[in-house]
Amino acid sequence: MSEPVIHLPLNLPEFEVIEQETDQKKDVIIVRVKSRHAWARCPSCGYKRREDVNDDYWRKAQDLPAMDYKVVLKIRQRRMYCNRCKGRFYETFESLDAKQRQTKRLQAHLLSLARGRSLLEAANDSGVAYRVLHYLYFRLGQHHLDHVRPLPRRIGVDEFAIRKGHNYATSIVGLTFSFVWGITKDRTKEALEGLLRTPGACAWRVKESVIDMWEPFFLALKATLRSALIVIDRYHVERHLYEAVDGCRKRISKGLKNCPLKEARKLFLVPVGKLSPQQKEKRNDLLKAYPQLAKAVHLADRLHRWYSVPKTKGQANNQLGYWLRCLISSEIPEPVEFAKMVKRWRRYIVNFFVSRSTNGISEGFNTKFKLIKRLGYGRLTFDHLTARIFLECAHSP
Numbered sequence: 168m169s170e171p172v173i174h175l176p177l178n179l180p181e182f183e184v185i186e187q188e189t190d191q192k193k194d195v196i197i198v199r200v201k202s203r204h205a206w207a208r209c210p211s212c213g214y215k216r217r218e219d220v221n222d223d224y225w226r227k228a229q230d231l232p233a234m235d236y237k238v239v240l241k242i243r244q245r246r247m248y249c250n251r252c253k254g255r256f257y258e259t260f261e262s263l264d265a266k267q268r269q270t271k272r273l274q275a276h277l278l279s280l281a282r283g284r285s286l287l288e289a290a291n292d293s294g295v296a297y298r299v300l301h302y303l304y305f306r307l308g309q310h311h312l313d314h315v316r317p318l319p320r321r322i323g324v325d326e327f328a329i330r331k332g333h334n335y336a337t338s339i340v341g342l343t344f345s346f347v348w349g350i351t352k353d354r355t356k357e358a359l360e361g362l363l364r365t366p367g368a369c370a371w372r373v374k375e376s377v378i379d380m381w382e383p384f385f386l387a388l389k390a391t392l393r394s395a396l397i398v399i400d401r402y403h404v405e406r407h408l409y410e411a412v413d414g415c416r417k418r419i420s421k422g423l424k425n426c427p428l429k430e431a432r433k434l435f436l437v438p439v440g441k442l443s444p445q446q447k448e449k450r451n452d453l454l455k456a457y458p459q460l461a462k463a464v465h466l467a468d469r470l471h472r473w474y475s476v477p478k479t480k481g482q483a484n485n486q487l488g489y490w491l492r493c494l495i496s497s498e499i500p501e502p503v504e505f506a507k508m509v510k511r512w513r514r515y516i517v518n519f520f521v522s523r524s525t526n527g528i529s530e531g532f533n534t535k536f537k538l539i540k541r542l543g544y545g546r547l548t549f550d551h552l553t554a555r556i557f558l559e560c561a562h563s564p
Contacts, residue, residue, distance in 0.1 A: 175233050179262050182242070189236070196236045201243040207258035209249040220255060222246035228263055230270045240270070274303055278558055285542050308554030311561065315367035319343060323377045323529040324384050326354040327536050329549060337362070340529045342377065347532060347560040350553050359387035377526045379403040380512055398518045400526040401474050407508065408467050409436050411501040415463045418501070427453060435464060438471040463499050474519070483520040487513060532560055
């Protein structure tokens with residue numbers, strides 16, 4: 168007695184099912200299909216043609232599995248003739264790219280299985296070969312390179328390490344909807360300019376860009392985004408200031424035996440509001456013994472409060488000028504050097520109070536890039552890394 172057969176809907180409207188058979192030994196469902204249309208669109212001139220030259224073949228493509236069975240489509244692909252451009256062509260299908268052995272929905276499913284995992288693990292669970300997933304990743308990266316979307320209105324530009332301390336790349340992130348727009352291999356002015364001038368990027372659309380105090384980024388944005396508001400990220404400014412405070416701590420404790428400042432480094436790298444009551448008490452005791460360090464810490468906390476209190480751009484500029492004069496008059500070497508750097512970027516630092524935008528989203532993506540590199544076990548090429556970043560962090564193609 169033969170086993171009962173269940174005919175499942177194909178859910179591919181462009182195809183008409185001719186025949187369906189099941190191979191019980193290989194656990195495969197074979198579905199023969201053909202196009203529902205008598206015509207096909209010419210890829211050269213775009214016109215619909217009906218002239219079949221009686222030259223066709225059965226093309227195989229794997230589809231999504233059904234009930235633990237693999238599904239293989241055998242598609243009748245016809246060769247057509249175009250009267251207008253006098254050429255012959257094979258018909259194309261919306262659900263299947265040219266020269267591909269998987270349907271688009273199967274490829275999307277395979278890529279979704281690889282999110283947040285190594286390719287080898289995803290290949291073992293999906294039942295496809297590792298090289299197939301590897302190839303799909305490169306196709307995804309090429310898709311983003313070939314189909315450039317317009318730049319978002321608000322962008323964040325930051326660098327991330329390909330190899331820690333050695334090679335750096337630059338990423339452009341959309342700040343409003345939190346996605347990675349583009350990546351380029353280097354953090355130079357020329358590399359960022361080339362990315363912003365990509366055909367189809369429409370750099371004129373950008374109204375605001377957030378960067379750190381890296382001059383090549385600034386020069387590239389000034390050359391390409393002439394009307395955009397440039398904002399220096401507040402967290403980079405604060406980080407440089409607290410690094411200056413830490414430099415002051417190192418200078419004071421240098422050469423002193425059993426100096427308590429050497430073990431209290433973390434107490435001076437964050438604002439006082441982020442410390443526990445015990446940490447605050449310990450820090451206050453240390454600052455009483457080192458008045459120069461206490462002055463530097465006091466000035467750093469004032470900058471944090473300056474950022475935290477809402478104000479207009481004009482008010483912020485006036486208060487920043489007073490704070491810079493206090494830094495310079497303190498005559499502490501490290502804060503004085505920091506004040507000189509802030510003076511050079513002052514115009515763009517106070518732009519923070521126009522929109523209060525930061526590069527926090529870019530820094531979050533940088534953390535995700537590190538996780539992606541770890542999933543690659545250190546063997547990712549830059550092209551492969553770019554494809555994985557687009558899969559995990561960009562909008563769906």
